[in-house]
Amino acid sequence: MAKYVLRESALHLLTRIGEQGGYSHVLLDQEMNKRSLSNKDGALLTEIVYGTLQNKRKIEFQIQLYIAKQKKIKPWVKWLLYMSVYQMLYLERVPDHAVIHEAVEISKTRGHKGIASFMNGVLRNVQRKGVQDPSTIDNKVERLAIETSHPTWLVSRWVEQYGWELTAGMCTQNLKRLPMSVRIQPLRISRAEAMAELKERGITGKESVLSSQGLLIEEGRIIDDRLLTEGYLTVQDQSSMLVAEMMDLKPGLTVLDACSAPGGKTTHIAEKMEDQGSVIAYDLHDKKAKLVDDKAMLLQLQSIEAKQADSRRLHELHKNESFNRILLDAPCSGLGVMRGKPDIKYHKNESDIIALRNIQDELLDSVAPLLQVGGKLVYSTCTVDRHENEQAVEHFLQQHPEFEIDPAFAGSLPEELQDSVGHTEFGLQLFPQQWDTDGFFLTRMVKKH
Numbered sequence: 001m002a003k004y005v006l007r008e009s010a011l012h013l014l015t016r017i018g019e020q021g022g023y024s025h026v027l028l029d030q031e032m033n034k035r036s037l038s039n040k041d042g043a044l045l046t047e048i049v050y051g052t053l054q055n056k057r058k059i060e061f062q063i064q065l066y067i068a069k070q071k072k073i074k075p076w077v078k079w080l081l082y083m084s085v086y087q088m089l090y091l092e093r094v095p096d097h098a099v100i101h102e103a104v105e106i107s108k109t110r111g112h113k114g115i116a117s118f119m120n121g122v123l124r125n126v127q128r129k130g131v132q133d134p135s136t137i138d139n140k141v142e143r144l145a146i147e148t149s150h151p152t153w154l155v156s157r158w159v160e161q162y163g164w165e166l167t168a169g170m171c172t173q174n175l176k177r178l179p180m181s182v183r184i185q186p187l188r189i190s191r192a193e194a195m196a197e198l199k200e201r202g203i204t205g206k207e208s209v210l211s212s213q214g215l216l217i218e219e220g221r222i223i224d225d226r227l228l229t230e231g232y233l234t235v236q237d238q239s240s241m242l243v244a245e246m247m248d249l250k251p252g253l254t255v256l257d258a259c260s261a262p263g264g265k266t267t268h269i270a271e272k273m274e275d276q277g278s279v280i281a282y283d284l285h286d287k288k289a290k291l292v293d294d295k296a297m298l299l300q301l302q303s304i305e306a307k308q309a310d311s312r313r314l315h316e317l318h319k320n321e322s323f324n325r326i327l328l329d330a331p332c333s334g335l336g337v338m339r340g341k342p343d344i345k346y347h348k349n350e351s352d353i354i355a356l357r358n359i360q361d362e363l364l365d366s367v368a369p370l371l372q373v374g375g376k377l378v379y380s381t382c383t384v385d386r387h388e389n390e391q392a393v394e395h396f397l398q399q400h401p402e403f404e405i406d407p408a409f410a411g412s413l414p415e416e417l418q419d420s421v422g423h424t425e426f427g428l429q430l431f432p433q434q435w436d437t438d439g440f441f442l443t444r445m446v447k448k449h
């Protein structure tokens with residue numbers, strides 16, 4: 001069997017993600033399982049793939065002088081260049097000569113001598129002469145976009161919506177690794193018990209202030225720890241944990257989770273209700289609805305029923321006023337989760353935001369009649385965009401005078417969030433730099449009559 005070359009895996013993944021729109025986290029997971037990589041190799045592969053994607057636009061700018069003359073570069077050659085430059089400029093532990101040698105060898109095997117010599121030439125130039133400095137770009141928005149590898153349209157849209165300071169903070173934060181955070185299953189283990197057991201295996205963490213069930217991992221590898229694989233803990237960003245915290249839940253309620261897969265929030269809802277009552281969870285895709293079942297089973301929760309349905313047609317399945325609580329964790333542009341899914345930076349555009357907003361409006365309209373009077377509707381997204389967030393809520397309230405923002409919403413947020421800059425009359429926008437979380441929006445409405 002030919003020797004496994006980690007950088008060939010990295011190149012294969014980057015070309016698929018970059019050219020065919022594959023999801024970085026899904027493809028990386030598949031590759032690591034297929035190759036049964038050691039922890040060390042898995043970490044290096046992840047670093048190269050994520051780092052190259054996160055910094056792609058900047059790298060393109062940095063080396064443009066050296067490749068300008070070359071008319072048409074094949075996609076894989078381009079990605080091999082980007083990942084090699086990423087390692088040379090951003091990864092101290094990998095020596096330049098090793099990176100250049102391997103890139104040239106891969107060029108020979110996958111291409112021919114000409115490509116190998118082009119590769120060698122560009123990388124040697126980077127090594128000897130250095131790279132073009134993006135801080136020399138005059139236009140402020142363009143400079144920020146290139147320095148932090150975001151699309152210019154997005155930076156400009158964010159500056160218009162949130163101002164320069166919040167935008168610059170968000171773009172800079174998006175280059176940093178998202179910390180691992182987990183949620184305890186409180187019916188099986190307490191936060192103190194989980195922390196004590198993890199500590200025995202060298203995994204340390206601290207308590208989240210955004211959720212009483214949250215734990216932020218500071219040191220150690222938790223991903224294959226028994227507490228996770230046996231369903232005492234589940235991986236979830238702290239911002240997502242806020243959702244069930246804010247649903248005003250208690251045992252015995254009937255709850256609809258209209259867009260539920262893979263079930264992070266569905267299971268949290270069931271935990272908050274002490275697994276008593278009923279959580280009906282839908283997702284558009286059958287396969288995804290099964291993921292919710294799997295998660296419920298792993299966490300040993302019985303009160304969840306997960307099914308496939310288009311939640312724009314739930315009136316065909318449920319009578320009006322059937323639910324005490326409804327969660328609409330809507331499909332969205334995902335502009336808040338680019339740290340974990342850097343491919344979003346390059347694949348989304350403004351027309352996606354418009355198209356998604358139409359679906360969000362339809363979903364909100366469709367679930368509204370299913371809520372009982374006095375019941376609460378929580379709307380959330382993992383995006384940072386007023387059109388999908390505050391404006392979607394404003395539009396909904398105009399169309400549905402029977403709803404209002406729950407007057408108790410803001411006051412029931414964790415103390416730390418009370419003075420957050422992201423508050424508006426329509427809900428709370430969390431920016432990734434505030435709590436080192438995903439960018440996230442949530443609000444709670446109540447049905448008055």
Ligand SMILES: C[S@@+](CC[C@H](N)C(=O)[O-])C[C@H]1O[C@@H](n2cnc3c(N)ncnc32)[C@H](O)[C@@H]1O
Pocket residue numbers: 240258259260261262263264265266282283284285288309310311312329330331332382
């Ligand atoms: C943001 S994700 C939900 C994440 C989930 N709430 C969690 O915490 O694990 C949005 C989900 O909505 C689903 N979806 C999209 N359109 C839908 C529709 N019309 N009806 C039901 N589900 C839909 C997608 O398949 C996707 O799984």
